[in-house]
Each structure stands twice: as structure tokens, then as C-alpha cells.
Amino acid sequence: MKSYKVIVTGPVGAGKTTAVQAVTDTAPVSTDTAVSDMTRCRKASTTVAMDYGVLHLEDKTIHIYGTPGQERFDFMWDILISKGDALILLVDHSRNNPYRDMQHYAEYFAKFIRPHNTIIGITHYDQKEPRAIEIYRQWANELNITSLVFFIDARAKQDIVFLITQVLEILNNPPLAHHTPTITQSVSASQTITNTMLAKMSELASVIDLSIINDQGEILHAKGINTIEQETMLLLAQLTTQFEAVMKMTVQKVLLKGKHDHNVLLFKEHKQALSLVFDKRYSPQLLNQQVEDILQWA
Ligand SMILES: Nc1nc2c(ncn2[C@@H]2O[C@H](COP(=O)(O)OP(=O)(O)OP(=O)(O)O)[C@@H](O)[C@H]2O)c(=O)[nH]1
Ligand SMILES: [Mg+2]
Incomplete structure (x- = not known):
């Protein structure tokens, strides 16, 4: 395919x-x-x-x-x-x-x-x-x-x-000699968010899906999310990077409120973006606190 x-x-x-x-x-x-x-x-x-x-x-x-x-x-x-x-x-x-x-x-x-x-x-x-x-x-x-x-x-x-x-x-089937597009091999950056941290986040009751995107725009980890959601998370992470460059501000977190069941919380962390899709019955503040605890102590 x-x-x-x-x-x-x-x-x-x-x-x-x-x-x-x-x-x-x-x-x-x-x-x-x-x-x-x-x-x-x-x-x-x-x-x-x-x-x-x-x-x-x-x-x-x-x-x-x-x-x-x-x-x-x-x-x-x-x-x-x-x-x-x-x-x-x-x-x-x-x-x-x-x-x-x-x-x-x-x-x-x-x-x-x-x-x-x-x-x-x-x-x-x-x-x-x-x-x-x-x-x-x-x-x-x-x-x-x-x-x-x-x-x-x-x-x-x-x-x-x-x-x-x-x-x-x-x-x-290009009609003339052409330049072949470069296919970027996925390079695994040193992961500052460890597997132990990810496992703990996955266990949180509110978390439905999570993904990690590095500063090269590569998805290093994606649990549960489908291709459309992965692509969207990737763009969201790139958008925050662009926003930082244009607005000369540092983006630390982005909260997106969904119309229906889910919200998204994105953390920018050491050249990585962590995005969590979570059940909107839970408070974003609680999830934020839980994730910060895991990032600090796990
Ligand atoms: N009559 C006619 N209407 C068209 C045609 N192609 C698109 N439309 C209509 O033109 C409008 C185009 O709107 P969008 O698809 O939102 O345009 P867009 O390019 O995404 O615009 P921006 O996001 O503002 O840049 C819609 O109402 C379409 O139904 C066409 O060939 N003929
Ligand atoms: Mg449009």
C-alpha cells in the first residue's frame, strides 16, 4: 500500500x-x-x-x-x-x-x-x-x-x-529525467519522555490515546490513535513550533476542546511534543497535574 x-x-x-x-x-x-x-x-x-x-x-x-x-x-x-x-x-x-x-x-x-x-x-x-x-x-x-x-x-x-x-x-512516471523525492528515514531521537512515563500516562483513567512527536516532525510513539488523528497531532505540533517562531513566545501547553467526547492536551517538552486525547468528563487541570507529576517523578 x-x-x-x-x-x-x-x-x-x-x-x-x-x-x-x-x-x-x-x-x-x-x-x-x-x-x-x-x-x-x-x-x-x-x-x-x-x-x-x-x-x-x-x-x-x-x-x-x-x-x-x-x-x-x-x-x-x-x-x-x-x-x-x-x-x-x-x-x-x-x-x-x-x-x-x-x-x-x-x-x-x-x-x-x-x-x-x-x-x-x-x-x-x-x-x-x-x-x-x-x-x-x-x-x-x-x-x-x-x-x-x-x-x-x-x-x-x-x-x-x-x-x-x-x-x-x-x-x-515522469516524462523527463527528474529528481527523486528524498525519503527521510525515521531517526529515533534520544527520548526524554521515557517508556516508563508513557506506560504511567496510558494508565490514567482519562487518557484515551497518546502520541509523541519529535522536533523532526516524526511520530515516535502512538498509542491507540488512527492515521488521521496522528497526522492532525503532527500538524498541531508543527503549528506550535511555527507559532513560537513567529510570535517569539514559548508554547508549553495547548488545550483543544472537542465538540463531543474528547479533548486534547498537548505538552511541549524538550524538543518533543506529547499529545493526549482524553475523555472530556475529566478536568484538564487534573490531567495536567498528573502528567506533570509523571514527567517529573517517573
Ligand atoms: N459554481 C461553482 N461553485 C464552486 C465551484 N468550485 C467550488 N465552488 C463553490 O465555491 C465555494 C468555495 O468555497 P471553499 O471550498 O470554502 O473555498 P476555499 O478555497 O477552501 O477558500 P478559503 O479556505 O477561504 O481559502 C463553495 O461554496 C463551493 O461550493 C465551481 O466550479 N463552480
Ligand atoms: Mg478553505
């Missing part, structure tokens, strides 16, 4: 969240929030961190990440692209200047974009007077992105599956 990470990017409203939701086999992760900018009247919500979903195609598992469109969240673009095998650029035909949009993304992702790893989908083509696909293909060539450009509808599952299939096809 081969696994791929495909990043979906493009301007605000191009349909990134819609595309991820359209193809996701299980419940997608979305970080949309109500639009507060008065300037935007096209849609009610915007993505602030990422979209995430998983698609199974024959013998492949495809992890799909949607970037936020708004530029104030563009630090997420770097985090997401650093994990990507392939890039889908959605260009909104109904916006004022789709060429400029393409140019912006071509420049931003120039280090990543190669002819065999990027594909362009033109969305919203039903909402404005048509423009020939050849014009978009010509623009793409001028911008040195790729010659693969298609009209698609982000709401249609088959269109997104088509883009993914095409880009994986060229990724695996």
Missing part, C-alpha cells in the same frame, strides 16, 4: 475545502471559521489552518491537505508543502485576474513545483464568461508551472479524483 501526500492550494474561495471534502472517504478535518473581513461577501467561512482528508484509490492511500487561501495564514503553506508529494493548484476562473493568482502561487511554490508533481484545476468556470483552456495552459507554460491544466468543478468528486490520479500518474 503506497501512501502519498497531496496538497491543494489556490486563492480564497477557489474550492480547496470543497475539494478535500468531496473526495474524503472518512469525516474530513476542517478548520474553517466564519469570515470576519467585511470585504468578502462570496462565502461565509474561510480556512484558517488546513483541511485534511484521506482517499483510498486501489492500492494507494492519499492524504489530502487543503491550505488556507488567506495570505495572513500563509505560514501554513510552508508547513503543508514541506510534507507534500504533489501539488494541486486550484485557480478560480471567476476572479478578476486569474493569471495574477497563478503567478502568485507559481512564485510562492517555485522551489517545490516541477513538471511531474503539479497539476492545475480551473474552478468556477460556470460562473463567468468562458475562456479557452489553451489560454490557461499557455499562462501555465509562461509561468513554468506545468502543462497539465483542466477545467474542473471542486464540488464533483470525480473531478478531484481525476486530478489526483493524473498527478500521481506523472509523479510515478
Whole structure:
């Protein structure tokens, strides 16, 4: 079973969240929030961190990440692209200047974009007077992105599956000599959170799942959590690191309150992040105290 990470990017409203939701086999992760900018009247919500979903195609598992469109969240673009095998650029035909949009993304992702790893989908083509696909293909060539450009509808599952299939096809059978993506071997860092500590944490009544992520973004230990949750924890840990760099603050703990049964408590500890999914009937303060005791004394 081969696994791929495909990043979906493009301007605000191009349909990134819609595309991820359209193809996701299980419940997608979305970080949309109500639009507060008065300037935007096209849609009610915007993505602030990422979209995430998983698609199974024959013998492949495809992890799909949607970037936020708004530029104030563009630090997420770097985090997401650093994990990507392939890039889908959605260009909104109904916006004022789709060429400029393409140019912006071509420049931003120039280090990543190669002819065999990027594909362009033109969305919203039903909402404005048509423009020939050849014009978009010509623009793409001028911008040195790729010659693969298609009209698609982000709401249609088959269109997104088509883009993914095409880009994986060229990724695996590149037309020209290409650079082979480096596969990073998992290097086990010296573990400051010991197995004894983990065993004690697992025994806590409130703890459902736990995972440890090192500063290389590798999952060193994951108990009970599924792939989607692992990926989300990984991103959460990376987000806190990014937050530290941008805000010049130290993140020690993050508490996420779930809508339903579970909460998440993330501890940053000596270049490692420990995340605990716990039953929300228990108090976070109690869990915090218990974990701190274990980290200090176990
Ligand atoms: N008519 C039409 N609507 C589309 C098409 N593709 C997407 N949409 C709609 O356009 C809107 C796009 O919204 P999102 O998927 O949230 O856009 P996004 O790219 O994630 O936006 P941000 O997260 O704000 O960057 C949704 O209402 C979709 O239903 C298309 O090809 N035609
Ligand atoms: Mg979105």
C-alpha cells in the first residue's frame, strides 16, 4: 500500500475545502471559521489552518491537505508543502485576474513545483464568461508551472479524483529525467519522555490515546490513535513550533476542546511534543497535574 501526500492550494474561495471534502472517504478535518473581513461577501467561512482528508484509490492511500487561501495564514503553506508529494493548484476562473493568482502561487511554490508533481484545476468556470483552456495552459507554460491544466468543478468528486490520479500518474512516471523525492528515514531521537512515563500516562483513567512527536516532525510513539488523528497531532505540533517562531513566545501547553467526547492536551517538552486525547468528563487541570507529576517523578 503506497501512501502519498497531496496538497491543494489556490486563492480564497477557489474550492480547496470543497475539494478535500468531496473526495474524503472518512469525516474530513476542517478548520474553517466564519469570515470576519467585511470585504468578502462570496462565502461565509474561510480556512484558517488546513483541511485534511484521506482517499483510498486501489492500492494507494492519499492524504489530502487543503491550505488556507488567506495570505495572513500563509505560514501554513510552508508547513503543508514541506510534507507534500504533489501539488494541486486550484485557480478560480471567476476572479478578476486569474493569471495574477497563478503567478502568485507559481512564485510562492517555485522551489517545490516541477513538471511531474503539479497539476492545475480551473474552478468556477460556470460562473463567468468562458475562456479557452489553451489560454490557461499557455499562462501555465509562461509561468513554468506545468502543462497539465483542466477545467474542473471542486464540488464533483470525480473531478478531484481525476486530478489526483493524473498527478500521481506523472509523479510515478515522469516524462523527463527528474529528481527523486528524498525519503527521510525515521531517526529515533534520544527520548526524554521515557517508556516508563508513557506506560504511567496510558494508565490514567482519562487518557484515551497518546502520541509523541519529535522536533523532526516524526511520530515516535502512538498509542491507540488512527492515521488521521496522528497526522492532525503532527500538524498541531508543527503549528506550535511555527507559532513560537513567529510570535517569539514559548508554547508549553495547548488545550483543544472537542465538540463531543474528547479533548486534547498537548505538552511541549524538550524538543518533543506529547499529545493526549482524553475523555472530556475529566478536568484538564487534573490531567495536567498528573502528567506533570509523571514527567517529573517517573
Ligand atoms: N459554481 C461553482 N461553485 C464552486 C465551484 N468550485 C467550488 N465552488 C463553490 O465555491 C465555494 C468555495 O468555497 P471553499 O471550498 O470554502 O473555498 P476555499 O478555497 O477552501 O477558500 P478559503 O479556505 O477561504 O481559502 C463553495 O461554496 C463551493 O461550493 C465551481 O466550479 N463552480
Ligand atoms: Mg478553505
